[in-house]
Amino acid sequence: MTKAARPPLPLPISAPLAPPEGFEARLAAIGVRLEPAALATLGDYLARLLAMNEQMNLTAIKDPHEAWERHALDALTLVPLLADLGAGSRLVDVGSGGGLPGIPIAITRPDLRVTLVEATQKKAAFLSAVVAALGLGNVEVRAERAEKLGAGELRGAFDAVTARAVARLNLLVPLTAPFVKAGGLVLLVKGQRADEELAEAKRALAEQRTTHEKTVVTPTGRIVVLRRGPRAG
């Protein structure tokens, strides 16, 4: 028997947020430039995220200024690391929650095909609704557990995977690395404890054939950059 399609989640009405003063200069400092239309779409996304957050738990951040800095800017620190990904490359954001960092990346790089994986059905319903409202034709949403998709139909299907605030590295590496092909990038947004978590995750890195390329210090945290090696044998 086929499951009945759920009706689309209605989004509360919200006016797009304007970026705070100096935001574009802060973007330029991390090597990111956004067209005015893309900046407006980002403001529209943040407004919809904060408006829906009053109905469901999507983010602890409620202040618009903080949303620009700790969500949009933080997500966009990943963009320079994706410079080698050509048009049509595939990126998956695991445990996307309210769409971070996947949606700001998809807005900034409309040439990438972005998949958002989120296990909580309600959050995934928000993601589908907001992607449709923003007209992001390069994004698809999968309401599934990452373990299932990464071991199944999406195994090795991506050029890059991102994740933020999902789990410690020793658990996060096995959750994310299976999605990428050999030579693919695993970009994990972390805080001050990145090194400590890396030490704890040594075995998981080896088991997942990933090597630590570098840890990038950004204005908002750390990005642990791993590269997936070829399959043994």
Ligand SMILES: C[S@@+](CC[C@H](N)C(=O)[O-])C[C@H]1O[C@@H](n2cnc3c(N)ncnc32)[C@H](O)[C@@H]1O
């Ligand atoms: C703390 S939230 C972070 C959300 C978003 N990445 C951010 O930075 O705002 C963690 C999210 O990961 C999702 N999640 C946790 N484990 C997951 C799994 N195994 N597969 C898919 N999603 C998962 C949760 O449902 C939750 O929405």
